Amino acid sequence: MSRSAQEGALIAVGGDQVRLMTRVARMYHEQGKRQSEISDELHISQPRVSRLLKRAVEVGIVRTSVFVPPGIYTELEEALEERYGLEQAVVVDADGAHEDVTPAIGAALADYLSATMTGGDSVGISSWASTLLAGFGALKPFRAPVADHVVQLVGGIGNPRVQMQASRIIGLFQAATGAEPILLPTPAVLGSREAGAALLGDPAVADAVNAWESLTLALVGIGAIEPSGLALESGNAFPDADRQRLEAKGAVGDICFRFFDAEGSLIDSDFDGRVIGVDPRVLKAVPRRVGAAGGLKKVPAIRGALLGGWINVLVTDRAVAEALL
Template sequence: MNDDAQLRLMARIARMYHERGIKQSEIAAELHVSQPRVSRLLKRAADEGIVRTVVTLPAGTFTTLEEEIEARYGLDECVVVDAGEDETTVENALAAAAATYLETTLTGGDVIGLSSWSATWLAAIERLQPFRTQVASAVVQLFGGIGNPTVQVKATRMIDLLARATGAAPEFFPSPAVLGTPAAAAELRNDPSVIHILELLPRVTIALVGIGSLEPSALLRQSGNIFSDADHEELRAAGAVGDVCLRYFDADGAHVDSDFDRRLVGADADQLRAIPRRVAAAGGKRKHSAIHAALRGGWVNVLITDAATARALLEE
């Protein structure tokens, strides 16, 4: 067959298959050629640009933005959701996206570490439907969770709900997050019940965390697990802009050593960043600087955020 005839046949097969939706076997029968030849000509049509694939993104999806964030900050994955700028609206959108992320990525064998004072993750976990099979062996609280009794119930509920949904065993951190002195914190870390939780940390395969600004969230403030005015000034003077699990970092993402840090009981900075999959659900204008710093410092490698925050991260 000469080149013109070959091109004509290739173009006709391409139109029959891609535009009219005719099966390859039916094309072969109608044109009296073999099915392998139909397949070869369809491949050649794609190779030579006769057939081009165009992906039209649905409204409310941000694939290009997600890929740019991943490339800029070296993330394993970025999930961007459509939300306004109102903080409550952003939090609801992030919670819905975080719940969907868990539903699609928890497939079995994980040990989940959980930041129990994240309002976004609490809202996400409340949305979760129980998995049909066990998808995690344990849910481990990453840092001390004892606080104001009227608020502590939320942290306890969060661990319990996620454990029930995933079929995992709940592992609660039996201490406050913040002690009065470094010596008191060091002593508590040697308590057998606390050692039990600390020894589970190297087994954690996925951490679900928030990214906090220097100003604590409403939930954390109510819990009582926060710093004093003196701590706040010390952290600010040291350049702290945000935290993951109360481990504060500066604008470059470097961990900020402080008296407050030495009074914490929970996963330390190195332990947190050693967890293979570190998922943060965070967004909103108030947290732009903290999220940017957390990404620079490698505190998380999966980010669920809103479109406005994602665009701001690309402008940094």
């Protein structure tokens, strides 16, 4: 409220009323007195005290200010939500240019899940995301089960040593939330479309495929066109020839090995038909789709995921948030 507008409002109220309003406001906000105490001391009714306090806000006698603590970036979060139509953005203080942002993003993801999972969710998880591994490692167990199922969204059979890490992602989430795990016992990428189609129809994977249709929450990493270290070690990274063909078609990143271009459109390729994982249309129908990723190298991939509607909640670092804006 401008100064002239406030002066006009106070004149309209009247001097005696303004004096009483100011007295009540000081007693309540500065002296910490309850409304019932103010009522007794000033010999006015408690409903009138309540009305005076409300009016004191309306005419500018009482003004509310919010102190934003260091390391909290609500303005950035709100700007991301408005720019990309997100349900929620979570921005953490990490240097996306010079540091490994994974631990900070993982901790922020754990905080977000602790605050927003209240029970009854059926959760899909991409099993090769290092941010999810960090997040679930930081997730404290809930007192009661908050998820019915946790479902693997993309195949995960590869190098046995790193396969243990993929299984650990599911296990950590299950242990914290009480969810019943539904695994996808297949490789992430097969050699041909025909093999992929046949395996998706196999009874051994039917439980996971059917469960995808009823997910209420998806938790995914966002990959750049260059495969992550975890994927390289696992044996699930695809050959350079595949990557080059995807790049030639404009691919900038992936979610669950589904590659998309800078605008978020799915890349139509032979590779896509060889992936054993959730169909993009099924994934985008999940009500809450949380993407956790950071580091400036991933900005094109994260922007594509946002523009394409692959996710509607983003957990990222400050440098990436600024670059996206």
